[in-house]
Amino acid sequence: MAKDVKPTRKNLMQIEDRIELSERGHDTLEKKRDGLIMEFMDILDQAQDVRSGLEEDYETAQQKINMARAMEGDVAVRGAAAALKEHPEITTESKNIMGVVVPQIESSKVRKGLDERGYGVLGTSGRIDEAAEAYEELLESIILAAEVETAMKKMLTEIETTKRRVNALEFKLLPELKENQEYIEQKLEEQEREEIFRLKKIKAKKEEEEKEERAAAEAEAAEEAETVTAD
């Protein structure tokens, strides 16, 4: 990887900038991950309560409807159920938990009064009321469980994504960038050393040449002096 990078000072500066940005991003993502985990733990507790409540409500509703079917007869229970025409309504909105959009489910007309269930009061019994009540309660628990468990799943996906991003930054991108930085620094140092060596060599060569020139000049001057003396 490092060999693909041109060891230039410009690249080094760019890499240093990227390292700084990545480290900042890593810190932020780490904080986000920790925050999400804390939120998730809260939702998890809530989901566990809701789930156990749901199971309890289901058991109760089943027991009540079984009792109503046993004592009033299946025909009577079906008849009372057929009298209901206004069904519960559900609307979904969304809320944001640390950047995760989770659903918020609002329900209406789930709990009904004795005068809203459709069947006549005079000819029916408390068993049918209690079965209807238990099922209304169960429906509310199902709606709450749907909200909490969807939020939990979305949080979990987001935690996974954030964790992958943190790991990618920590174990892949940052080490690579640092390796590139080191490579370029080494290369630049090496280039610098080479340059110094080259300059020294040139200087030495120049000095040698100057020395030679000076020696030649001196020799020439000595030769001229000898000639004058001989004349």
Add this chain to the structure above:
Amino acid sequence: MSVKETDGTSNYEYVTARVQARRAALFDDEDYRKLVRMGPSEIARYMEETEYEEEVNALGSRYDGVDLIEHALNRNLAKHFNDLLRWADGELYEFIARYLRKFDAWNVKTVIRGVYSDSESEAVEEDLIYAGEFDRQFLDRLVEAGSIEEVVEMLDRTRYGEPLSEAYGSYEETGVLIPLENAVDRTYYEGLMSGVTETDNRANQLYAEFLQAEIDFRNARNALRIARSNADIDPADYFIEGGELFRASELSQISNSLDELVTFIRDSTYGDDLSEALDELERADSLIGFEHALDAALLEYSDHLSHVFPLSICPVLAYVLAKEREVDNIRAIARGREAGLSEDEIENELVML
């Protein structure tokens, strides 16, 4: 629609003799003890060897399991009650019919619910119990009605015609069946008492007292249901005339509080009979035990009357209640076994003398 002419003298001797024979054939504690230990298919097989043989065999190809048992029970109940109406003459016929009209009310409500929920006519027909005064042809025509308005029009010449026409406007306004169902039930309960109190015959007076108790229990049951539901309902709207326990005006005042209502019933003439049921109601915050106790009290009262006045409407009434209770008990056992209830739980739900 076939309604028998009620002129002529009552044949108490004949009807009560036949009723005594029928009553002796009802399931006893030993039968229930056996049934509680059986599964639904074993119960159906056991029924094949009893009084219910004809119905179980006739319906065996259409239904199975607990549905077979429930439909066989309903058909057998209808057969027995039709026999009562067939045997009885004069005043006795009228006394029996006024009680059995609860099945007419049931059938009218079932048809209205079927039309309201766009159910198939075959499905509605399956849920009818042919034990009242309306004959099969009339009920079949009702089932085929295309709209609730048509049902109300077809019932125009019956006792339910006028109350249903009056309630129809309210149904159109609200879109729920409550006004129509309440009109039907109110007509039935108020019809129970009409003219029955004006008699010198002690047995008939006691019969009237029994009907009053039934209405009082129904009012008490409904008032407690309304009080428990915390719904914004005036209990006076659901009050049935003819009872002794409440007046409509005082019911509105006391039924805001469950405690007040319980205290009121405790201080009434039924207080001693229902004290255990009221204790249970306060303890368990559930009406089921209370309703159970009301059913048991009515059954016991009717049985007591049948021994005091053997040649009157009382033994017939006691038989009607005992037969209904048998059907309820067998159905409870079968459904209870199907739902996996324990033997003890099922036995607690049975009402036996």
